[in-house]
Amino acid sequence: MNCKNFEAIISDLAREQMLEAHTRESALLHIEECAECARMIEDERALTRGLRSLVTSMQVMEAPASLEATLRAKFREQVAAQNSPVVVQMPQRASAWQRWYPHAVAAAVLLMFAIGGASMLRLRQEQPAASQKNVAASSSKPENKAQPLNASIAPAATDEVEETAPTTIDKADAAGGGQRLSRSEVAAITGGNAPRRPGITSVRKSDIDRSGMSQTGGEIATDFMPVSYGDNLNDLDNGRIVRVEMPRSALAQFGLPVNMERANERIKADVLIGDDGMPRAIRFVR
Amino acid sequence: MATHLTPSDDELLRLMMAGDEAAFTALYRRRQAGVYRFALQMSGSEAIAEDVTQEVFLALMSDATRFDSSRGTLSSYLYGIARNHVLRRLERDRPFVQIVDDASEGEPHTELWAADDNPHEELQRNEMIGRLRQAVLALPEHYREVVVLCDLHEMSYVEAASALGCAIGTVRSRLHRARALLLGKLNANIMSSEEGAGESFRTARCFA
Numbered sequence: 001m002n003c004k005n006f007e008a009i010i011s012d013l014a015r016e017q018m019l020e021a022h023t024r025e026s027a028l029l030h031i032e033e034c035a036e037c038a039r040m041i042e043d044e045r046a047l048t049r050g051l052r053s054l055v056t057s058m059q060v061m062e063a064p065a066s067l068e069a070t071l072r073a074k075f076r077e078q079v080a081a082q083n084s085p086v087v088v089q090m091p092q093r094a095s096a097w098q099r100w101y102p103h104a105v106a107a108a109v110l111l112m113f114a115i116g117g118a119s120m121l122r123l124r125q126e127q128p129a130a131s132q133k134n135v136a137a138s139s140s141k142p143e144n145k146a147q148p149l150n151a152s153i154a155p156a157a158t159d160e161v162e163e164t165a166p167t168t169i170d171k172a173d174a175a176g177g178g179q180r181l182s183r184s185e186v187a188a189i190t191g192g193n194a195p196r197r198p199g200i201t202s203v204r205k206s207d208i209d210r211s212g213m214s215q216t217g218g219e220i221a222t223d224f225m226p227v228s229y230g231d232n233l234n235d236l237d238n239g240r241i242v243r244v245e246m247p248r249s250a251l252a253q254f255g256l257p258v259n260m261e262r263a264n265e266r267i268k269a270d271v272l273i274g275d276d277g278m279p280r281a282i283r284f285v286r
Numbered sequence: 287m288a289t290h291l292t293p294s295d296d297e298l299l300r301l302m303m304a305g306d307e308a309a310f311t312a313l314y315r316r317r318q319a320g321v322y323r324f325a326l327q328m329s330g331s332e333a334i335a336e337d338v339t340q341e342v343f344l345a346l347m348s349d350a351t352r353f354d355s356s357r358g359t360l361s362s363y364l365y366g367i368a369r370n371h372v373l374r375r376l377e378r379d380r381p382f383v384q385i386v387d388d389a390s391e392g393e394p395h396t397e398l399w400a401a402d403d404n405p406h407e408e409l410q411r412n413e414m415i416g417r418l419r420q421a422v423l424a425l426p427e428h429y430r431e432v433v434v435l436c437d438l439h440e441m442s443y444v445e446a447a448s449a450l451g452c453a454i455g456t457v458r459s460r461l462h463r464a465r466a467l468l469l470g471k472l473n474a475n476i477m478s479s480e481e482g483a484g485e486s487f488r489t490a491r492c493f494a
């Protein structure tokens with residue numbers, strides 16, 4: 001071993017990191033022959049000792065006890081907010097609804113990315129002004145920093161788009177463009193009164209969580225849920241269903257409970273795509 | 287890093303997400319000190335450390351679904367949030383944060399080390415620790431964070447990489463460079479005090 005090689009592993013050696021036995025041996029041999037490197041490793045070892053003393057000297061330091069009380073109070077507040085009726089007039093504190101809603105929007109955008117980048121542009125052009133405003137809050141990131149609807153919403157939604165694992169479309173289905181549905185079949189899915197997102201007035205989170213489950217050909221599926229809030233599925237004439245895979249955490253984006261131990265598994269979902277190519281509704285399949 | 291705690295962090299997190307306050311409290315008690323010390327070592331400010339600790343746990347309770355256990359431990363995740371808050375805070379307060387000097391922040395340590403039979407040696411030891419702490423604080427942030435995580439929090443390269451969101455090789459090479467910088471600073475210090483420049487120069491030297 002020469003001085004250059006020695007210098008490259010000097011920190012690992014001084015920090016007693018795992019080194020290949022043979023590397024370690026030749027390093028120790030080098031110290032015996034090279035006074036300069038012997039001095040350097042002494043310095044490095046002294047530094048390691050010093051840093052350990054620094055750790056010891058700070059061992060008893062911790063956050064002030066009052067912080068625990070503050071945080072527990074916040075926690076109780078939040079749990080209470082989750083269990084109380086949620087209205088659209090948004091309160092100052094992030095309610096369950098506020099947290100749920102951007103996730104649903106983010107997921108819709110995520111789906112749109114997955115199903116065809118162009119559809120997002122279409123969405124921006126065609127959405128009625130009211131809902132466009134909402135979607136824009138989370139979808140405008142690619143072009144500019146969103147004008148957040150509310151400071152606490154926008155970051156959560158945009159980050160989600162970045163961070164959620166890529167949604168992959170089941171090849172067999174995607175290649176065939178999905179299963180075509182006739183108007184009557186769409187009507188059967190969306191129902192005379194479609195399973196719309198809970199109305200503007202007031203809704204309990206528990207209602208969102210306990211979305212109905214139904215049995216379809218050996219699979220259990222949730223009801224179809226509109227991917228964007230307030231979307232009226234009744235005006236959908238034709239559509240097709242595309243089977244996709246998503247991270248299990250996507251369930252949470254729709255306000256459904258997630259078993260954290262299995263949060264990384266992938267789950268199947270059926271996405272109902274309108275003739276305009278936009279995802280309109282989703283159901284999760286087990 | 288403790289990895290075999292019962293119940294596990296993940297289990298506590300799951301209970302916490304279901305609204306269990308006791309689980310939140312247990313998780314907080316288990317992880318607050320590490321987060322607090324990390325923020326303190328990064329910022330040199332107890333006020334910032336306290337604020338950051340609060341922010342980290344508020345973030346956890348308001349959006350725990352963002353934690354992905356396939357990317358690392360909950361502990362790394364919390365350090366990652368803490369790091370982002372510290373850097374943001376340092377950026378914002380840069381002109382205002384005065385890095386606390388030995389005299390005012392040294393008290394807890396002197397207390398800690400006082401009960402010893404050789405006061406002179408202890409004094410030297412405390413001085414050395416104080417100098418080292420200052421040298422760490424004076425490192426550029428991307429070097430400081432690897433020293434704090436790997437050497438002061440005894441994280442593996444893998445854990446540190448997960449907290450910092452960078453490659454393992456990056457952690458290793460930054461740590462190597464950071465330690466060389468620390469040694470350079472400390473040697474310069476020792477030389478200056480040997481030349482009789484005395485204590486009053488020490489801090490000035492460190493932040494020159």
Ligand SMILES: [Zn+2]
Pocket residue numbers: 002003004006030034035036037038
């Ligand atoms: Zn050599």
